[in-house]
Amino acid sequence: xxxxxxxxxxxxxxxxxxxxxxxxxxxxxxxxxxxxxxxxxxxxxxxxxxxxxxxxxxxxxxxxxxxxxxxxxxxxxxxxxxxxxxxxxxxxxxxxxxxxxxxxxxxxxxxxxxxxxxxxxxxxxxxxxxxxxxxxxxxxxxxxxxxxxxxxxxxxxxxxxxxxxxxxxxxxxxxxxxxxxxxxxxxxxxxxxxxxxxxxxxxxxxxxxxxxxxxxxxxxxxxxxxxxxxxxxxxxxxxxxxxxxxxxxxxxxxxxxxxxxxxxxxxxxxxxxxxxxxxxxxxxxxxxxxxxxxxxxxxxxxxxxxxxxxxxxxxxxxxxxxxxxxxxxxxxxxxxxxxxxxxxxxxxxxxxxxxxxxxxxxxxxxxxxxxxxxxxxxxxxxxxxxxxxxxxxxxxxxxxxxxxxxxxxxxxxxxxxxxxxxxxxxxxxxxxxxxxxxxxxxxxxxxxxxxxxxxxxxxxxxxxx
Amino acid sequence: xxxxxxxxxxxxxxxxxxxxxxxxxxxxxxxxxxxxxxxxxxxxxxxxxxxxxxxxxxxxxxxxxxxxxxxxxxxxxxxxxxxxxxxxxxxxxxxxxxxxxxxxxxxxxxxxxxxxxxxxxxxxxxxxxxxxxxxxxxxxxxxxxxxxxxxxxxxxxxxxxxxxxxxxxxxxxxxxxxxxxxxxxxxxxxxxxxxxxxxxxxxxxxxxxxxxxxxxxxxxxxxxxxxxxxxxxxxxxxxxxxxxxxxxxxxxxxxxxxxxxxxxxxxxxxxxxxxxxxxxxxxxxxxxxxxxxxxxxxxxxxxxxxxxxxxxxxxxxxxxxxxxxxxxxxxxxxxxxxxxxxxxxxxxxxxxxxxxxxxxxxxxxxxxxxxxxxxxxxxxxxxxxxxxxxxxxxxxxxxxxxxxxxxxxxxxxxxxx
Numbered sequence: 001x002x003x004x005x006x007x008x009x010x011x012x013x014x015x016x017x018x019x020x021x022x023x024x025x026x027x028x029x030x031x032x033x034x035x036x037x038x039x040x041x042x043x044x045x046x047x048x049x050x051x052x053x054x055x056x057x058x059x060x061x062x063x064x065x066x067x068x069x070x071x072x073x074x075x076x077x078x079x080x081x082x083x084x085x086x087x088x089x090x091x092x093x094x095x096x097x098x099x100x101x102x103x104x105x106x107x108x109x110x111x112x113x114x115x116x117x118x119x120x121x122x123x124x125x126x127x128x129x130x131x132x133x134x135x136x137x138x139x140x141x142x143x144x145x146x147x148x149x150x151x152x153x154x155x156x157x158x159x160x161x162x163x164x165x166x167x168x169x170x171x172x173x174x175x176x177x178x179x180x181x182x183x184x185x186x187x188x189x190x191x192x193x194x195x196x197x198x199x200x201x202x203x204x205x206x207x208x209x210x211x212x213x214x215x216x217x218x219x220x221x222x223x224x225x226x227x228x229x230x231x232x233x234x235x236x237x238x239x240x241x242x243x244x245x246x247x248x249x250x251x252x253x254x255x256x257x258x259x260x261x262x263x264x265x266x267x268x269x270x271x272x273x274x275x276x277x278x279x280x281x282x283x284x285x286x287x288x289x290x291x292x293x294x295x296x297x298x299x300x301x302x303x304x305x306x307x308x309x310x311x312x313x314x315x316x317x318x319x320x321x322x323x324x325x326x327x328x329x330x331x332x333x334x335x336x337x338x339x340x341x342x343x344x345x346x347x348x349x350x351x352x353x354x355x356x357x358x359x360x361x362x363x364x365x366x367x368x369x370x371x372x373x374x375x376x377x378x379x380x381x382x383x384x385x386x387x388x389x390x391x392x393x394x395x396x397x398x399x400x401x402x403x404x405x406x407x408x409x410x411x412x413x414x415x416x417x418x419x420x421x422x423x424x425x426x427x428x429x430x431x432x433x434x435x436x437x438x439x440x441x442x443x444x445x446x447x448x449x450x451x452x453x454x455x456x457x458x459x460x461x462x463x464x465x
Numbered sequence: 466x467x468x469x470x471x472x473x474x475x476x477x478x479x480x481x482x483x484x485x486x487x488x489x490x491x492x493x494x495x496x497x498x499x500x501x502x503x504x505x506x507x508x509x510x511x512x513x514x515x516x517x518x519x520x521x522x523x524x525x526x527x528x529x530x531x532x533x534x535x536x537x538x539x540x541x542x543x544x545x546x547x548x549x550x551x552x553x554x555x556x557x558x559x560x561x562x563x564x565x566x567x568x569x570x571x572x573x574x575x576x577x578x579x580x581x582x583x584x585x586x587x588x589x590x591x592x593x594x595x596x597x598x599x600x601x602x603x604x605x606x607x608x609x610x611x612x613x614x615x616x617x618x619x620x621x622x623x624x625x626x627x628x629x630x631x632x633x634x635x636x637x638x639x640x641x642x643x644x645x646x647x648x649x650x651x652x653x654x655x656x657x658x659x660x661x662x663x664x665x666x667x668x669x670x671x672x673x674x675x676x677x678x679x680x681x682x683x684x685x686x687x688x689x690x691x692x693x694x695x696x697x698x699x700x701x702x703x704x705x706x707x708x709x710x711x712x713x714x715x716x717x718x719x720x721x722x723x724x725x726x727x728x729x730x731x732x733x734x735x736x737x738x739x740x741x742x743x744x745x746x747x748x749x750x751x752x753x754x755x756x757x758x759x760x761x762x763x764x765x766x767x768x769x770x771x772x773x774x775x776x777x778x779x780x781x782x783x784x785x786x787x788x789x790x791x792x793x794x795x796x797x798x799x800x801x802x803x804x805x806x807x808x809x810x811x812x813x814x815x816x817x818x819x820x821x822x823x824x825x826x827x828x829x830x831x832x833x834x835x836x837x838x839x840x841x842x843x844x845x846x847x848x849x850x851x852x853x854x855x856x857x858x859x860x861x862x863x864x865x866x867x868x869x870x871x872x873x874x875x876x877x878x879x880x881x882x
Contacts, residue, residue, distance in 0.1 A: 113743055113744050113745060114744045114745055114746045114747050114749070114750065115745060115746060116746055116747040147743060147744055151742065151743055203553070307868050308879070310868075311873060325777075325780070325781040326776050326780070326781075327780055327861075328550065328551060328552070328582065328583070328780040329551075329552040329553070329775075329776060329779075329780070330551065330552050330553035331551055331553055331554060334551065335864055337861045337864050337865050337868075338861070338865075339865050343868065343869070346870045347870060347873075357773065357774050357776075358743050358745075359740055359743065359773045359774060362742075363740075363788075363792075366788060366841055369840075369841065370784065370788075370841050370842055372842070373842035373843070373844070374844075377835075377844060378865060378869060379869075425840060426788060426791030426792060426794075426795060426839065426840055426841055427791060427794060427795045427839075427840075428795075429795060454744065455744065455750075458744075458750050458751075460696065460720055460723070460750040460751030461750065461751055461753075464722075464723050464725075
């Protein structure tokens with residue numbers, strides 16, 4: 001059913017809705033990897049719904065007052081529907097609706113709450129036995145009932161990417177999930193979402209006594225991995241055309257090498273690359289090498305200095321995930337500024353917020369509010385309808401899900417947040433959070449507020465007198 | 466020469482003569498007060514008058530607030546500005562001692578770097594005062610915190626030895642928090658004994674440096690700050706205050722809401738992080754966002770710190786405090802209480818003296834905001850500390866200006882801007 005979408009170039013879909021994707025290169029919607037596991041997620045029980053009279057930030061840059069009609073888990077239309085039949089009507093007058101928020105950078109379930117016990121009890125972020133862990137998948141470490149998922153959901157986050165850590169230059173595949181705690185990861189897995197491939201530049205991924213011990217060593221390691229991926233692709237195509245062309249039995253890029261298979265997936269556009277990288281010089285180096293090998297869909301995370309090279313990122317179609325007010329905690333992050341996101345956006349780069357830590361995972365709207373306000377004070381035009389893209393349609397694009405998520409438009413998944421007020425006010429809260437048209441969180445109804453197994457039966461959480 | 470020294474002494478001891486400033490058309494927000502059309506006159510580091518449209522001394526520089534909110538300047542009840550700069554650079558970090566003999570006697574005030582960017586930034590963000598605290602290092606006593614007053618050009622330390630910090634952590638006491646409580650109690654007991662040459666080193670667990678440092682705590686002159694989140698530890702802190710008749714401040718207090726009435730009747734203040742709601746540790750399983758509202762309703766004195774896993778302990782303290790206060794309001798705290806918790810309450814918590822706020826005679830520390838101060842998207846438009854206007858320029862704003870999109874067509878690279 002969604003197959004036709006997959007052939008559509010991102011530029012076409014987003015140009016129609018967002019109208020500001022300035023990437024010069026067209027980036028194809030990622031095909032899932034052939035070995036990607038199937039999702040066992042099922043939407044919650046749902047009813048067709050009409051949300052009436054809200055201020056709608058559509059995630060595509062638009063703002064209007066109107067109704068949102070949801071049927072069978074999809075957005076049917078946006079406008080006025082006084083005649084709609086067989087729907088549950090929700091009076092949203094005076095409230096705001098946004099797409100469900102998307103967090104491209106979490107360590108949920110692998111930097112597990114509470115962070116007690118030995119390190120092995122709560123931290124499974126990176127396989128760091130070698131510089132290239134492309135064959136490790138962080139999903140195998142995820143504790144799917146991490147309490148943090150439900151807090152993110154209550155904060156309006158409907159989709160989250162769980163990334164491996166930054167301790168090695170290539171730390172493996174990510175997984176994209178819905179934020180409803182479940183007994184298994186497969187039940188949270190976003191159906192048909194591409195996995196991502198995590199990489200890391202800079203300080204975190206430099207080793208004391210084993211390769212790579214330097215930034216130049218990291219680039220050497222990156223090239224080594226990319227060459228393996230290329231060889232893998234050549235070997236595969238040789239196998240397909242029957243001539244064995246490019247096949248090197250026993251070579252690093254041979255068909256039996258799962259690391260090379262993953263890198264090949266990134267080169268072929270099946271795995272969006274997510275690069276942890278703070279400094280402008282590092283970012284420029286890494287994206288030059290990645291693009292040399294044909295990798296197009298790249299998001300730079302924690303990009304504290306991205307504003308210094310905003311036009312470059314815009315030109316190359318690179319996304320950047322930034323914080324509004326984190327800097328100084330290490331040298332790589334000394335030059336962060338609150339206007340980072342606004343400067344990137346002004347240059348036409350695909351810009352987004354991200355949480356990294358669970359405290360911020362339920363405050364993404366406030367992160368965007370701070371970044372937008374800083375931009376306005378610097379004289380840039382950053383109204384709410386623009387800033388909302390930083391936590392909706394732009395992260396959807398980063399994840400390769402822009403044809404289903406991040407905008408309120410006909411045919412899109414009905415992942416929606418009904419806010420008590422302006423989502424960029426600290427006083428507003430999600431009243432209702434919909435995932436695939438079903439109420440996943442209801443602030444007024446305890447029975448629609450998921451909690452983790454961890455929290456069950458803990459006396460500390462019970463009311464006193 | 467003597468005359469010269471005398472003159473020098475006079476110059477040094479005289480308050481800096483700042484200009485007289487009249488802030489007009491201010492929407493004065495101070496605790497529960499919210500009054501438009503106010504005029505606030507600042508002279509010689511203090512507030513000369515606060516009145517509705519009231520008299521403006523001749524020669525005063527007029528700052529038109531244009532109806533914008535004016536609050537007392539921000540205060541951080543527990544922070545590490547000036548003592549932790551770059552997290553990964555050891556020569557910019559002085560917050561804890563993990564080896565050597567220093568314990569309770571560790572005096573953090575001697576490490577404060579007035580030129581640290583965290584102080585420059587905090588000032589521009591509207592923060593005028595703060596308690597800086599040592600992290601637990603060698604044992605259960607982390608050392609002595611200091612109060613800062615961020616008057617530009619002056620030593621920021623306004624009160625050294627302002628509080629003793631202790632952590633009832635099993636890790637710091639050989640493996641059990643019970644032992645930590647025993648050691649904290651023993652410290653106070655030893656500090657109660659008169660100094661006597663008859664007491665040899667073997668009579669005390671603590672060394673003379675630590676005992677001296679604990680005497681003002683045992684005498685009730687400065688508070689003992691106990692960093693604790695778990696209900697059982699908070700109850701121990703209450704019992705300690707009662708048994709020793711000392712002043713106790715609980716820092717952290719994730720589960721303090723469960724002990725609200727006991728804290729209120731013991732008049733023990735709690736410094737909480739209003740962003741806490743996750744079960745981040747087993748000690749904080751009971752964390753919840755209406756902690757502040759429950760405590761305030763019960764009558765517990767509260768003030769705020771905001772950490773976010775340490776990110777905001779040195780950087781962006783100002784906006785983080787306001788975000789925390791806003792979140793507390795969104796979860797049931799009154800606006801007045803929330804504003805107090807990040808302006809006047811911290812000094813009350815630490816010194817025990819009632820806050821003055823924006824009244825005649827009070828320190829001229831105040832901020833004109835470009836919007837609701839409890840919205841993190843607002844920012845200061847003017848900051849005054851000790852009656853002087855503070856520069857809004859920071860390293861971050863200079864980087865902003867260097868790389869502003871309007872400069873992208875410049876012929877020369879950013880290094881020339």
